[in-house]
Amino acid sequence: MPLSEFQLIARYFGALPAAGPAEGVVLGIGDDAAILRVPSGEDLLVSIDTLVAGVHFPPSLSPRAIGHRALAVNLSDLAAMGARPLWFTLAITLPEADPRWLADFAEGLGELASRAGIALVGGDTTRGPLSVTIQVHGAAAPGAALRRDGARPGDELWVTGRPGLAALGLRLLQSGAEAEDPACAAFLWPEPRIAFGLALLGLASAAIDVSDGLLADAGHIAERSGCGIEIDAALLPLEAGLASLPRDEALELCLGGGDDYELCFTAPPSAAADISAAAGRLGLPCRRIGRVHAGEGIRCPGFSPAHAGFQHFGANTDA
Ligand SMILES: [Mg+2]
Known part of the structure; x- marks a missing residue:
């Protein structure tokens, strides 16, 4: 019954x-x-x-x-x-x-x-x-929540974890790889960065979670903040997880792959030491990957996507 x-x-x-x-x-x-x-x-x-x-x-x-x-x-x-x-x-x-x-x-x-x-x-x-x-x-706390619209020229752009790893994992799973592979695990078991989000209160000027891809989501911060953001490809965490791939492919996964659920955020340079300390306490990789400037749009000089739109499963159009 x-x-x-x-x-x-x-x-x-x-x-x-x-x-x-x-x-x-x-x-x-x-x-x-x-x-x-x-x-x-x-x-x-x-x-x-x-x-x-x-x-x-x-x-x-x-x-x-x-x-x-x-x-x-x-x-x-x-x-x-x-x-x-x-x-x-x-x-x-x-x-x-x-x-x-x-x-x-x-x-x-x-x-x-x-x-x-x-x-x-x-x-x-x-x-x-x-x-x-x-x-x-x-x-x-009243008025304390992190938003997308608080980035200011001169702020630095940061990201946690290994963006692109989940997209690689999805690709591997679809070709029959084992779920135990670290990249597959990144796709299967995304870990929301709750403790680190709380630690960023009072440090970050704007934040977003990476669901649609780093470039797209950082672009949302730029748009809502009325600023431009430039990502430095040389600073992206490609050496861990994506290291076995050709650099262009690794870059494309890192910037265009979705489903990572890492945090991407901006903060004034004066907050850098406290941010690194908070990430260190949580054992969470976190690094500076770019800068906010007056202007508009999101750029990563030297990167041009080979494929329009990466296949991923995280894409909700809202948040
Ligand atoms: Mg979101």
Whole structure:
């Protein structure tokens, strides 16, 4: 007998592990609506992302990886704003209520939710082609959240991690590589940079997470800030992960590949030492790759994409 919506949510998502008592949850799953108390005096940040099978991830992806990914891409948006994760809601459309699929999906989702300290407070299930929508809520001190529009001429451009590695991983997976390969793992298990986003509060002038590709996403900062940004190709982290590729190909993956969910941000040169120290404490690679200037647009001299538009699965057109 098919499970009802309530049974589905209760069975697979009602017992998601919590890292501690959920902050501000007056009433969670089980009623017509959740009752949530926004932390006193703080700003509430809200973001939503839908992942559709075959559009935002390969249909062959494991349910555990889909569960992780659906939450990770949303947490990455909170990380880019320097927000503290609080709550999320989940709407899932499934071709069939397969208990094993749901258990694996809930495991991938729950493991990350627990680590991030974010509580599931409501859900909805419907029948149809596989798609997962998550809405996240986070908090930040009033006016403190990182935005895209704060970059100023003279600021430096930074990026965390190894942008391009996830795009390489997707390519390898599609040619039958093992999921244990570090590049494949970068695609399968993106890690939202929550702690580092919080550490950037008061240091970064603007920030974005890299979902569509470094060049495109840094371009969003330039556009929203009314400045120009120039990336120095010689400073990009090509030596780790992408080192085995010809330089042009590595550059193209690094600048054009999506799905990395690293943070790209700007900061005044005076913040550089504190930024490096914060990244060091978290064991997160982070480096300066360019500069903000008066003017407009995003440039990386010496780089001209060989292919128009890289194939990737992260591209949500919003955030
Ligand atoms: Mg984003």
